[in-house]
Amino acid sequence: MTDSSKSPAVLFENVSFRYTEQSEWIIKDIKFSIALGEWVSIVGGNGSGKSTLIKLMNGLLKPSLGKVNVLGENIEMANLLKIRKCVGVIFQNPDEQIVGVTVEEDIAFGLQNLMLQRDEIISRVDRMMKLLQLEEFRNRPVRTLSGGQKQLVAIAGILAMHPKIIVFDEATSMLDPQSTIHLHSLMSDLHHKGFTVIHVTHHPEDILKADRILVLNQGRLTFEGDVPTLMKQPEILQDAHTLPPFVVRFKESLYRRGIELSGGCKSEKELAKSIWEYISAM
Amino acid sequence: MGIYFCDVSYTHAKGTPMEHRAVKCITMSIPDGQFMAIMGSSGSGKSTLGQLSAGLLKPDKGTVYVDNIPINNRKSRSQLWNKIAYVSQFPEHQLFEETVFLDIGFGLRRMKYSDHEIMAKVKETMELVGLDFERYKDRSPFQLSGGEQRLAALAGALIKEPNILILDEPTVGLDPSARMKFHAVLTFLKRTRRISIVYITHDLQDALEHADRLILLHHGELVHDLKTTAIHSVLDHPGIPLFPTPLLRLRKELEVIFPELIDSEIVQENKLLNYVSERILRISEMDNE
Amino acid sequence: MSNLGAFSSLQYVAGDSLLHRLDPRSKYGFAISYLVTLVSSNSLITSWIGMVIVISSYLLSGFHLLMVWRNLRGIIVVLFILGSIQASLNGIEAAALVTLKVLSFFLMITLMLSTTPPEKQIEGLRKLLSPVRRLGINTETFVFMFTVAVIYMPLLLEDTMRIMQAQRVRGLRNGRWNIARRGKDMFLLLIPVLLMILRRAERLSEAMESRCYQPGCERTGYVQLKIAKHDIIVLILAILLPFILLYPI
Numbered sequence: 001m002t003d004s005s006k007s008p009a010v011l012f013e014n015v016s017f018r019y020t021e022q023s024e025w026i027i028k029d030i031k032f033s034i035a036l037g038e039w040v041s042i043v044g045g046n047g048s049g050k051s052t053l054i055k056l057m058n059g060l061l062k063p064s065l066g067k068v069n070v071l072g073e074n075i076e077m078a079n080l081l082k083i084r085k086c087v088g089v090i091f092q093n094p095d096e097q098i099v100g101v102t103v104e105e106d107i108a109f110g111l112q113n114l115m116l117q118r119d120e121i122i123s124r125v126d127r128m129m130k131l132l133q134l135e136e137f138r139n140r141p142v143r144t145l146s147g148g149q150k151q152l153v154a155i156a157g158i159l160a161m162h163p164k165i166i167v168f169d170e171a172t173s174m175l176d177p178q179s180t181i182h183l184h185s186l187m188s189d190l191h192h193k194g195f196t197v198i199h200v201t202h203h204p205e206d207i208l209k210a211d212r213i214l215v216l217n218q219g220r221l222t223f224e225g226d227v228p229t230l231m232k233q234p235e236i237l238q239d240a241h242t243l244p245p246f247v248v249r250f251k252e253s254l255y256r257r258g259i260e261l262s263g264g265c266k267s268e269k270e271l272a273k274s275i276w277e278y279i280s281a282m
Numbered sequence: 283m284g285i286y287f288c289d290v291s292y293t294h295a296k297g298t299p300m301e302h303r304a305v306k307c308i309t310m311s312i313p314d315g316q317f318m319a320i321m322g323s324s325g326s327g328k329s330t331l332g333q334l335s336a337g338l339l340k341p342d343k344g345t346v347y348v349d350n351i352p353i354n355n356r357k358s359r360s361q362l363w364n365k366i367a368y369v370s371q372f373p374e375h376q377l378f379e380e381t382v383f384l385d386i387g388f389g390l391r392r393m394k395y396s397d398h399e400i401m402a403k404v405k406e407t408m409e410l411v412g413l414d415f416e417r418y419k420d421r422s423p424f425q426l427s428g429g430e431q432r433l434a435a436l437a438g439a440l441i442k443e444p445n446i447l448i449l450d451e452p453t454v455g456l457d458p459s460a461r462m463k464f465h466a467v468l469t470f471l472k473r474t475r476r477i478s479i480v481y482i483t484h485d486l487q488d489a490l491e492h493a494d495r496l497i498l499l500h501h502g503e504l505v506h507d508l509k510t511t512a513i514h515s516v517l518d519h520p521g522i523p524l525f526p527t528p529l530l531r532l533r534k535e536l537e538v539i540f541p542e543l544i545d546s547e548i549v550q551e552n553k554l555l556n557y558v559s560e561r562i563l564r565i566s567e568m569d570n571e
Numbered sequence: 572m573s574n575l576g577a578f579s580s581l582q583y584v585a586g587d588s589l590l591h592r593l594d595p596r597s598k599y600g601f602a603i604s605y606l607v608t609l610v611s612s613n614s615l616i617t618s619w620i621g622m623v624i625v626i627s628s629y630l631l632s633g634f635h636l637l638m639v640w641r642n643l644r645g646i647i648v649v650l651f652i653l654g655s656i657q658a659s660l661n662g663i664e665a666a667a668l669v670t671l672k673v674l675s676f677f678l679m680i681t682l683m684l685s686t687t688p689p690e691k692q693i694e695g696l697r698k699l700l701s702p703v704r705r706l707g708i709n710t711e712t713f714v715f716m717f718t719v720a721v722i723y724m725p726l727l728l729e730d731t732m733r734i735m736q737a738q739r740v741r742g743l744r745n746g747r748w749n750i751a752r753r754g755k756d757m758f759l760l761l762i763p764v765l766l767m768i769l770r771r772a773e774r775l776s777e778a779m780e781s782r783c784y785q786p787g788c789e790r791t792g793y794v795q796l797k798i799a800k801h802d803i804i805v806l807i808l809a810i811l812l813p814f815i816l817l818y819p820i
Contacts, residue, residue, distance in 0.1 A: 045457035046427055058781055081783050089781045092455075096771055097778035098722055101689045105793060110782035112790040121791060139688070143726055146324050157782065173455050176324045176484045178523045202457040205528060241459040246528035250555065257559045268528060272535035275558065282566050338740050368740045374767070375730070375737040378759045388741065424766055438741065 007072035008033040009196040015066035028219040039197045041207045044216030045241025058087045088158030092170040094150035107157045128156040148179025165196040204243045283349040283445040286311040290344035304330040306502040317479045319489035322499035323523040336368035367439035371450045373431040377423035389442045407441045429460030448480040487527040490549040511547040588633035590686040595695030597802040604809040618671040689721045694794040
């Protein structure tokens with residue numbers, strides 16, 4: 001990788017995309033960069049182009065205009081494998097990314113494609129199963145597992161390839177709350193270990209953990225910045241067919257009724273404290 | 283027109299190695315006009331329960347009664363088919379006609395309405411769910427987005443003017459604006475039609491916003507049956523996969539702050555908002571006096 | 572939810588019998604030799620012996636004999652049709668012969684499939700096809716397609732059942748006796764099923780490519796097969812089988 005320690009993890013330079021000359025633009029002139037080790041949330045409603053953006057990041061799609069740069073390199077045929085090894089993607093539907101008959105095989109899939117030695121594959125698979133507590137499912141067919149477990153298997157398969165960037169493309173939207181919480185804590189762990197985490201979502205509560213947020217609205221980037229800045233302009237989210245987190249909505253609604261709270265609202269505790277401070281100051 | 287479950291059990295994949303008991307000995311009744319939410323983790327049997335209510339599955343043991351008629355034979359099920367509407371988790375499975383117009387009107391064509399009546403009714407139902415008639419009537423159902431497909435499936439169900447509507451995880455994968463549209467339709471239905479709604483979901487806040495009553499399933503058994511306003515009584519139970527929503531967490535924090543307890547019956551966003559702003563304004567009025 | 576009906580006979584059932592431990596290649600070899608023997612013989616006695624062989628193999632597998640009955644149910648209609656055709660054309664004895672042969676072979680296949688985990692079946696197939704590879708034909712893609720089918724067939728069947736159910740609740744009756752209406756219903760069923768297959772295929776290929784899959788390229792093998800003593804015995808039996816059964820009788 002050319003000087004990858006200094007280059008951003010992902011860099012989009014004036015990227016636009018459409019499927020054919022006659023179809024509509026799905027991504028319109030998007031420019032942003034994601035640094036290594038960041039947790040970035042990409043938010044937007046259905047049809048905003050979020051999934052297309054992800055496919056541009058790992059070479060599944062080629063930009064019609066502009067350039068996509070990953071870890072210092074432009075995506076081309078020659079380095080496609082390298083890029084895909086470094087950018088792991090967990091997709092939304094647990095049933096649509098099963099690539100092996102058993103759990104063991106599914107995790108080994110990517111490693112087999114990378115032509116690693118069999119011993120290396122076996123040791124990595126064992127390690128991943130231990131890490132994600134999947135050992136008891138070693139020989140079970142993947143399709144017999146629950147949704148949350150299937151996503152864990154997919155994550156194991158991705159982590160086994162030693163990526164630098166992990167993308168979660170609405171990976172929890174089809175899971176029940178328990179699995180969702182488990183996956184979120186896994187994402188936090190990965191972030192603490194130094195992985196670059198890109199979380200694509202339209203769930204309002206998910207953006208509070210991010211370092212930075214990108215808001216997509218019909219193919220355009222309408223916001224790029226950190227959470228507090230975004231919370232001061234909640235209309236951006238509403239226009240993008242999504243909502244701000246509950247606490248932000250609540251604070252905003254109180255504001256519209258003439259109650260202007262100061263203080264943060266990153267959590268329910270903070271909001272309650274702000275309300276108390278407001279009352280005490282009256 | 284209520285649904286009554288009498289000691290109902292159902293096993294999936296009977297006689298194969300993948301056999302598993304989805305629903306175990308459930309007895310409960312859903313009175314006419316009630317909005318009931320069924321919750322539970324994956325595999326708890328909630329979808330199965332919905333399918334049993336719709337008559338899609340026949341119980342292995344026990345009987346399901348709809349309007350006091352047991353629906354365990356084909357004849358009674360076909361008699362009731364236009365009174366019970368079922369919207370599946372995967373709307374793309376339920377849509378099959380060439381255009382949205384034909385698909386929504388399908389139920390009526392079977393009931394021998396005239397073309398003119400069908401056109402009027404389809405238009406009315408599409409407006410009800412928020413699908414603009416002119417824009418969508420000639421489009422193929424498979425070209426619609428996930429949210430639009432759900433609304434189309436809902437329209438196809440509502441056009442029969444059912445007494446019972448069963449919705450299986452209707453908001454999964456919908457973005458917040460599509461979700462709000464869907465909720466608006468439900469609110470409207472609650473207000474204007476006498477219809478029993480069975481709402482299967484794992485989103486607690488969705489359930490709290492609309493349902494009167496909440497049923498919790500765990501491994502196929504009915505473990506809790508409560509009014510939604512009484513939710514705080516079960517949140518702390520161990521082993522129950524119910525997690526407090528941001529609203530409930532805020533309410534808990536506010537209970538610490540405010541001198542008297544916050545009315546623990548508030549579970550809806552609007553109501554909490556009104557309550558808090560009223561208290562604050564009242565305090566400021568008291569200060570001013 | 573996992574109600575596969577007739578197809579459940581083709582599913583792997585875990586166990587630790589002799590048959591489970593055999594290498595898939597020796598099982599394939601035996602099955603092929605069995606088929607060849609059955610097809611080449613015209614004597615009723617041979618066919619009966621074939622049937623006895625397969626039933627005793629079931630006993631070797633540690634499965635309950637009830638499984639034989641359940642697997643039978645999957646094919647009973649086909650057998651009935653075949654038998655009737657033969658009976659009307661060539662008489663009762665020919666009908667009995669055909670029925671026995673088809674039944675024995677079907678039971679042998681389901682036994683093989685039930686005692687071999689899919690990943691081993693596929694690896695066995697890959698190894699079996701390796702002489703063809705030396706001719707320059709790319710068998711990797713074919714074997715991989717097979718893998719995908721094994722993974723996704725049950726899911727697709729489940730989806731099809733769900734679609735049928737969803738359509739039934741909307742009032743689409745899959746009328747059994749009215750051929751014309753059944754044809755139309757089948758057609759209406761086909762559209763969402765095809766769309767679903769296409770969508771799954773697209774998403775799957777995206778997932779595979781994202782994990783560095785390149786169609787037709789070399790991949791490190793993961794599943795390993797080992798030939799043991801009992802496999803050699805089975806292979807010898809496989810070679811001897813036609814001689815034992817065909818020549819004397």
